[in-house]
Structure formats: C-alpha cells, structure tokens
Amino acid sequence: MRYRLLFLLSNLILVFLLSGQAFAVDEENCLLCHKYSGLGRIDEKGKKHLFYVNEKLYNQSVHGKIRCGECHLGIEEFPHKNVKKVDCATTCHLTDPATGRPFSHAGMIEKYEISVHGKGTTENPKKHIEDLPTCTYCHDNRIYQPINKLAGREQGIAQEIFDRCIGCHTNNAWTEAFYYHFTERLHQRRSSQRMVELCTSCHEDEEKMARNNLKPVSTFRDTFHWQAIKYGDPNAPNCITCHAPVGYFSHEIMPKKDARSAIHKDNLVHTCINQGGVQVCHPDATPSFAQGTVHPYQFKAGLFEDQRDAQTRKKDIEKGTFKPFQTLLARTLKPGADQPVSYQNIVMLLIKYFYMVLIGVLISCMIVHQVLDYFATKRELSRKVTHV
Amino acid sequence: MTTSKDIRQMHIIRPSNPHGDRYFLRLNLHERIQHHATWSTFVVLAITGFMVEFPEEWIKVFGQYHEAVFYWRGIIHRIAAVIMMINMAYQPWYFICTATGRKYFRDMLPTLKDLRDIKQNLAYYIGWNSEKPLFDRFNYKEKLEFWTGWIGSIIITVTGLFLWFQEYFPKFIFDVSVLVHTMEAILASSAILVWHFYEVHLKPGKFPMSTIWLDGKISEHELIEEHPLEYERMVKSEK
Numbered sequence: 001m002r003y004r005l006l007f008l009l010s011n012l013i014l015v016f017l018l019s020g021q022a023f024a025v026d027e028e029n030c031l032l033c034h035k036y037s038g039l040g041r042i043d044e045k046g047k048k049h050l051f052y053v054n055e056k057l058y059n060q061s062v063h064g065k066i067r068c069g070e071c072h073l074g075i076e077e078f079p080h081k082n083v084k085k086v087d088c089a090t091t092c093h094l095t096d097p098a099t100g101r102p103f104s105h106a107g108m109i110e111k112y113e114i115s116v117h118g119k120g121t122t123e124n125p126k127k128h129i130e131d132l133p134t135c136t137y138c139h140d141n142r143i144y145q146p147i148n149k150l151a152g153r154e155q156g157i158a159q160e161i162f163d164r165c166i167g168c169h170t171n172n173a174w175t176e177a178f179y180y181h182f183t184e185r186l187h188q189r190r191s192s193q194r195m196v197e198l199c200t201s202c203h204e205d206e207e208k209m210a211r212n213n214l215k216p217v218s219t220f221r222d223t224f225h226w227q228a229i230k231y232g233d234p235n236a237p238n239c240i241t242c243h244a245p246v247g248y249f250s251h252e253i254m255p256k257k258d259a260r261s262a263i264h265k266d267n268l269v270h271t272c273i274n275q276g277g278v279q280v281c282h283p284d285a286t287p288s289f290a291q292g293t294v295h296p297y298q299f300k301a302g303l304f305e306d307q308r309d310a311q312t313r314k315k316d317i318e319k320g321t322f323k324p325f326q327t328l329l330a331r332t333l334k335p336g337a338d339q340p341v342s343y344q345n346i347v348m349l350l351i352k353y354f355y356m357v358l359i360g361v362l363i364s365c366m367i368v369h370q371v372l373d374y375f376a377t378k379r380e381l382s383r384k385v386t387h388v
Numbered sequence: 389m390t391t392s393k394d395i396r397q398m399h400i401i402r403p404s405n406p407h408g409d410r411y412f413l414r415l416n417l418h419e420r421i422q423h424h425a426t427w428s429t430f431v432v433l434a435i436t437g438f439m440v441e442f443p444e445e446w447i448k449v450f451g452q453y454h455e456a457v458f459y460w461r462g463i464i465h466r467i468a469a470v471i472m473m474i475n476m477a478y479q480p481w482y483f484i485c486t487a488t489g490r491k492y493f494r495d496m497l498p499t500l501k502d503l504r505d506i507k508q509n510l511a512y513y514i515g516w517n518s519e520k521p522l523f524d525r526f527n528y529k530e531k532l533e534f535w536t537g538w539i540g541s542i543i544i545t546v547t548g549l550f551l552w553f554q555e556y557f558p559k560f561i562f563d564v565s566v567l568v569h570t571m572e573a574i575l576a577s578s579a580i581l582v583w584h585f586y587e588v589h590l591k592p593g594k595f596p597m598s599t600i601w602l603d604g605k606i607s608e609h610e611l612i613e614e615h616p617l618e619y620e621r622m623v624k625s626e627k
Contacts, residue, residue, distance in 0.1 A: 224566070227440045227441075227458075228458060230442075230444055230447060231447060231450075231454045231455065231458030231461075232447075232454045232455045233455055233458055233459070234455065282554075282555050283555075284555035284556065285555050286555065288557070288558040288559065289554065289555050289556070289557065289558065289559055290559070291558065291559055347564070348563060348564065348567060351564065351567055351568060351571075352567060352571070355567075355568075355571035355572075355574075355575065356571075358575065359571070359575045359578065362575070362579065363575075363578050363579065363582055366583050367582055369510075370583070370586045370587075372513035372514065373586075373591070374586075374591070375513075376513045377591060377592045377593065378592050381592055381593060
C-alpha cells in the first residue's frame with residue numbers, strides 16, 4: 001500500500017515537472033485536486049457546483065497566467081470554508097507593464113456602474129438590481145482566439161509574425177502570452193450574431209423589460225441590419241456598433257436621453273456615419289435620415305416571421321390578449337408617447353393592413369377565378385373531344 | 389390609319405405544309421424583347437429580394453459562402469433593377485414612337501366591354517351562360533395583368549430607389565419604403581404565380597407552356613378560340 005502511494009506521488013511529481021508552464025501558474029498546487037473532472041458538490045438547495053479545472057484550457061485562457069488565489073480569496077483550509085465570491089475589482093498581483101503597478105479591473109467597473117447597465121448612483125439606485133448584468137454575465141474566462149487566418153495554425157500563432165517578436169523577447173512563454181493578448185484584441189471578440197444573442201438574452205425578455213420600464217427589441221430582427229448579420233457579413237452592425245460606436249465604449253453605454261449617449265438625438269448623425277470605424281456606414285447621413293426609431297416598428301408581413309415572434313403571438317392568443325386593432329389604437333392613446341413616432345406607427349400599420357387585405361382579397365379572387373377557369377376549360381376540351 | 393408596319397404586324401404566317409396550321413403574329417420582336425427583359429429581371433429580383441427574408445436555417449445551405457452570397461445578392465439585385473428600369477423606359481418609347489406600339493397601347497386601354505366580358509365570363513364559368521364572351525386582341529385578364537403590372541412596377545421602382553439612396557431622404561420615407569417594397573413584392577410574386585403562370589403554363593391544353601413568348605406566333609385555332617374578334621379583323625385586313 002505504502003509503495004503504491006509512493007509510486008503515485010512520484011508519478012505526480014514527474015507530471016508536474018514535465019508540465020513546466022502549468023507548474024509555474026499553479027504554485028498553490030490547486031490542480032492536485034481540481035484536475036479531477038468529478039470534483040464537485042451539491043449544496044443545501046440541491047444546486048450542483050462543479051470545481052473541475054481543465055488545466056490545458058485554463059492555460060490558454062485570458063486569465064491563464066494568474067494564480068487561482070489571486071481571484072479566489074479566503075482559501076485557507078481543507079475543505080475550503082468562507083470562500084468569497086470572485087470580485088472582478090480585486091487588485092491582482094499581476095503587474096501592468098504599462099504602469100508598473102498591480103493590475104485591476106476596478107477602473108472599468110467604476111465606469112460601468114454609472115452606465116445604463118450599472119447599479120445607479122446612491123441617490124438614485126436602480127430598482128431591480130437582480131436584472132442587471134454583472135461582469136460574468138457577458139464575460140467568461142475566454143480562450144484566446146488570436147487571428148489565425150494568416151497561417152491557418154490551430155493555435156492561432158502565425159510563425160512568421162511570432163518570429164519577429166522572439167528575436168528580442170527571448171522568453172518564449174511570455175512572448176507567446178503577449179502575442180495572444182495582442183492579436184486577440186485586434187478583432188471583435190464576438191461575431192455580430194453572438195453579440196445580438198447576448199444582448200437580446202435580456203432585451204427580448206418582455207417581462208424583464210416591462211419591469212424596468214423598457215421596450216423589448218425583438219423588432220431588431222425586422223431591420224436590414226439583422227439581415228446582413230444573418231448572412232454573416234463581418235461588418236454588419238450589431239447592437240454595439242450603434243450603441244457604442246467609435247469614440248464610445250461598450251461599458252459606458254448611456255440612456256438615450258443622456259447627451260453622452262451615442263443614440264442621443266444630437267449624436268445620431270455621427271453614429272450613422274461611423275466616421276473612423278472599420279467601416280464608414282452611412283457617409284451621407286443627414287439629420288433627417290438619422291432621426292426616428294430603428295427598431296420599435298412592428299410591420300413586417302409576418303409571412304416569414306421569426307419563430308420567437310410566432311411564439312409570443314401564440315401566447316397572446318392563448319391568454320386572449322391578441323387584439324391587433326386595439327393595439328393600433330393603444331399606440332395613439334398611450335400617454336407620453338413620442339407623438340410623431342406614434343403617428344408614423346399608425347401610418348405604417350395602415351399601409352401594412354391595406355396591403356394584407358389587398359393581397360388576401362386579390363389573390364383569393366384570382367385563385368377562385370382560375371379554379372373556375374380550369375373546370376370550364378376542362379369541360380370545353382371534353383366537349384370538343386366528344387364532338388370530334 | 390394603317391401604316392406598312394401595321395400590316396406587317398397583322399401578317400399571317402403561312403405554313404410550309406399546306407395542311408399545317410396557319411399562324412398569326414401575336415408578339416413582335418419589340419414585345420418579345422420587352423417580355424424577356426421583364427420576366428428575367430422579375431425572377432432575379434424576386435429571388436435576390438426574398439433572400440433577405442430567408443430564415444436563418446435556410447442560409448446554412450450556402451455553407452461558408454454566405455458572406456459572399458449576401459454581398460453579390462445586393463449587387464445583382466441592383467443590376468437587375470437597372471435593367472428593369474431601362475425596360476420600363478423602353479416600353480413608353482415603343483408605345484409613343486412606333487405605329488405598332490401605338491396600336492398595342494390603344495388595344496390595351498380598358499373599355500366598358502371588359503366589364504361586360506368579366507360578367508359574362510364568370511356566368512359562363514358557373515354555367516349560367518352557355519356562351520363565352522368574344523374577346524378582342526387583349527382580354528380583360530391580359531389588360532388587368534398589364535395595368536397592375538405597370539402600377540406595381542412604378543411603386544416598387546420608386547420605393548426601391550428610396551432604399552438605394554436612403555441617406556438623402558428622411559428615415560420615415562425609408563421605413564415606408566421597406567414596408568411597401570416588401571409587400572408589393574409579395575403581392576406581385578403571388579399574382580404572377582396565380583394569374584400568369586396558370587394562364588400560360590398550367591391551363592389545360594397549355595401545359596407545359598404556351599410558346600408565344602418564344603416565337604411570337606399564335607396558331608389559327610388558338611386565335612379563334614381565345615381572340616375571335618381579333619381573328620376576324622386580321623382575316624378581313626388580309627383580303
């Protein structure tokens with residue numbers, strides 16, 4: 001038994017020595033236990049917690065160079081007790097090469113808290129804090145995905161470019177990490193489609209939006225912007241493109257009425273043009289083009305409607321709240337509504353209903369006419385045949 | 389007043405075989421070119437246009453080329469639109485500047501007889517009337533198609549131009565244009581499928597298709613059957 005244990009320990013030591021990089025990061029030896037994929041527990045509420053860490057994936061992630069204890073504070077005994085929830089504002093012992101000081105996300109979080117997604121100020125706190133996205137709602141510990149189209153390497157390292165670095169930066173492991181960081185940052189983290197999925201995971205939730213006095217944005221999928229995203233156009237505008245364009249910052253999105261917002265009425269022309277962006281979108285945009293709303297219209301014919309819209313409508317029909325004409329009236333009578341916009345909405349809806357009736361009536365009449373014609377022609381032909 | 393061109397339009401094409409069918413010219417070269425331009429641009433515009441409305445699952449068939457497909461979709465849609473607009477200018481020129489065009493346009497104008505024809509034809513369909521109405525060169529179905537086609541083309545061209553040059557117009561015009569352009573496209577496509585495709589492809593005796601659009605010729609028996617008044621006039625002018 002003792003020999004077996006010794007054998008196991010010696011094997012473990014050997015493994016740790018061989019995987020030099022992992023050893024450097026895992027100084028606290030957390031992986032001794034946490035490398036086992038079954039490691040986890042079920043808490044008092046029956047919720048499952050998984051404590052497994054995939055070493056290989058962790059090392060390739062953006063936090064791969066940070067020791068576990070930097071973020072997971074309060075780990076002093078076995079089994080761990082009084083472990084604090086990870087706070088992204090914690091100052092870690094990683095030195096920021098730009099300033100030489102310990103690095104922290106605290107500055108970012110400060111900015112974020114005063115943005116539209118933040119908890120609000122002490123005088124004016126948000127009502128439903130549980131609805132607000134925290135850091136980890138959008139950010140996971142991402143695996144580095146550097147530009148790899150140049151070499152087509154799986155790891156994303158273009159050797160020709162990497163060679164230019166290692167001439168001076170001879171520490172290969174550090175240079176590689178720096179290379180990964182740099183090249184990852186050169187492109188958009190999420191595809192536009194994933195970005196829309198992320199934002200709409202809250203903003204299409206009608207209950208959550210109503211609770212926070214907001215309108216759901218499901219009608220973004222009616223816009224041409226979405227059609228371009230659907231086809232995977234890399235420069236197609238997603239939520240961030242207009243709500244945090246060049247000169248703005250995604251963590252500092254402001255409410256529409258704030259002058260610092262990209263969609264404030266004075267900033268809209270600039271936002272539509274997107275001067276200085278990867279793509280200049282509407283270079284000839286005028287104030288009259290930039291006015292009005294981009295996604296609260298609901299006017300598509302419904303022939304190609306999104307599965308999601310169909311489900312909401314189905315729910316409305318089940319609840320007995322589906323009343324298209326009352327909805328039309330409600331739009332005019334709603335107090336505080338933007339008058340020109342609601343007026344425009346009515347015009348749009350009237351055009352939509354006009355066309356729906358026109359298409360319905362005209363095409364049905366045509367079908368009836370042609371069916372009658374079919375039988376009349378058949379009759380005629382058979383008469384001719386018998387005549388001959 | 390009949391010009392020499394007018395007479396050529398009415399010319400009867402005699403068969404090489406004396407027992408074969410006689411043929412009459414129904415669509416001259418101008419009209420066939422216009423029809424070819426119309427149908428080809430219509431098909432291209434409908435496909436590239438409705439591609440915007442495809443659900444996400446359908447786009448997967450393009451595999452890795454979805455991006456290029458979207459780029460070329462826009463370019464091809466605009467090229468086809470320009471050809472369609474040129475065709476839309478060609479037709480008024482033809483209607484104004486040529487004798488055959490003027491005659492074509494005059495024959496296409498709706499008359500009171502068309503209303504009587506609709507009534508009589510529907511009565512004939514359901515068996516209240518044993519006699520089919522005698523149609524002239526263009527019957528009410530063809531006139532309806534011609535005029536709705538023109539109205540629809542103008543609407544879709546104007547809204548399409550608003551979409552193309554969206555930056556120069558207010559956002560509301562853009563929104564209305566998106567809506568009208570889409571709805572008009574749905575209306576036009578379904579009308580073409582039900583009205584025109586039935587008439588020239590699916591109608592008993594026509595399947596798989598009427599060949600008038602290819603060579604412009606209509607056979608004598610078909611002309612007597614479908615446009616008896618026109619037939620009479622043609623035979624009279626021959627004498």
